[in-house]
Amino acid sequence: MLEIKNLSVKVNDKIILNNFNLTIKDREIHALMGLNGTGKSTICKVLMGDLDYEVTSGSITFDNQDLLKLDTTNRARLGIFLINQNPPEIEGVKNSEMLKIAVESIKGKHLNAFEFANLMNKVCEEACIDKSFIHRGINENMSGGERKKNELMHLFVLEPKLVLLDEIDSGVDIDNLNVISNSLKKYFENHDCSFLIITHHTNILNKLKPDYVHILKDGSICETGDYLLADEIENKGYNRTNNVRKKNNYE
Ligand SMILES: Nc1ncnc2c1ncn2[C@@H]1O[C@H](COP(=O)(O)OP(=O)(O)OP(=O)(O)O)[C@@H](O)[C@H]1O
Numbered sequence: 001m002l003e004i005k006n007l008s009v010k011v012n013d014k015i016i017l018n019n020f021n022l023t024i025k026d027r028e029i030h031a032l033m034g035l036n037g038t039g040k041s042t043i044c045k046v047l048m049g050d051l052d053y054e055v056t057s058g059s060i061t062f063d064n065q066d067l068l069k070l071d072t073t074n075r076a077r078l079g080i081f082l083i084n085q086n087p088p089e090i091e092g093v094k095n096s097e098m099l100k101i102a103v104e105s106i107k108g109k110h111l112n113a114f115e116f117a118n119l120m121n122k123v124c125e126e127a128c129i130d131k132s133f134i135h136r137g138i139n140e141n142m143s144g145g146e147r148k149k150n151e152l153m154h155l156f157v158l159e160p161k162l163v164l165l166d167e168i169d170s171g172v173d174i175d176n177l178n179v180i181s182n183s184l185k186k187y188f189e190n191h192d193c194s195f196l197i198i199t200h201h202t203n204i205l206n207k208l209k210p211d212y213v214h215i216l217k218d219g220s221i222c223e224t225g226d227y228l229l230a231d232e233i234e235n236k237g238y239n240r241t242n243n244v245r246k247k248n249n250y251e
């Protein structure tokens with residue numbers, strides 16, 4: 001589905017990613033961990049086509065298409081979706097207004113008010129999201145945790161194929177984290193999709209059981225393992241010396 005090859009990226013003349021490689025196949029869950037400032041969010045921004053991030057070399061293909069030739073809108077149309085580490089507030093635009101236009105564009109047909117309300121009610125029940133979110137402004141005046149849930153609602157409505165979750169667990173209380181993890185698990189089971197989960201914690205990974213856990217260091221993946229690697233990192237930190245796993249052994 002997604003193939004990132006020898007990708008190098010700079011922002012403001014600073015090289016962040018250097019020969020970064022990652023392949024995500026259909027129906028796989030990958031987790032990406034690493035110290036603060038190593039470039040995890042940068043990967044998400046580059047995948048979505050953020051123009052602040054300059055790709056200096058390498059390639060990204062998604063479903064055999066050259067992603068680097070497409071703008072953000074067309075990447076989203078292919079089914080790539082990001083829940084930002086800090087979801088932005090879009091003042092004056094309601095979730096319902098944005099989602100109705102987006103769904104109509106995806107389905108290629110007009111939805112009347114009744115059909116759209118039915119869809120939104122179904123989504124909120126499925127994703128365990130309070131229905132009051134439907135008519136609120138996009139992340140407007142929402143707490144950090146509420147924003148994550150609001151973006152989760154977008155995910156369930158838009159039904160993307162590649163889901164990028166940039167610290168969806170940060171700033172979320174334990175009860176809501178369990179709700180969010182269960183909703184994501186349900187989404188994964190019911191859709192033909194893949195996940196890239198960026199996290200600093202094991203809680204969400206224990207629920208979603210990633211196929212691969214990668215560690216990002218010095219601009220590329222320095223180590224790959226299964227979800228037990230995340231436990232090891234949480235217990236011992238990134239500077240542990242007992243480094244038994246091989247680089248990129250998932251390939
Ligand atoms: N738009 C930007 N302008 C300047 N520097 C940037 C920009 N975006 C990212 N950086 C720098 O690039 C580096 C990587 O940032 P990034 O946000 O990808 O880190 P991260 O791995 O997601 O960290 P964290 O775990 O704290 O979220 C950091 O040093 C950051 O300051």
Ligand SMILES: [Mg+2]
Nearest residue numbers: 040041042085
């Ligand atoms: Mg980040």
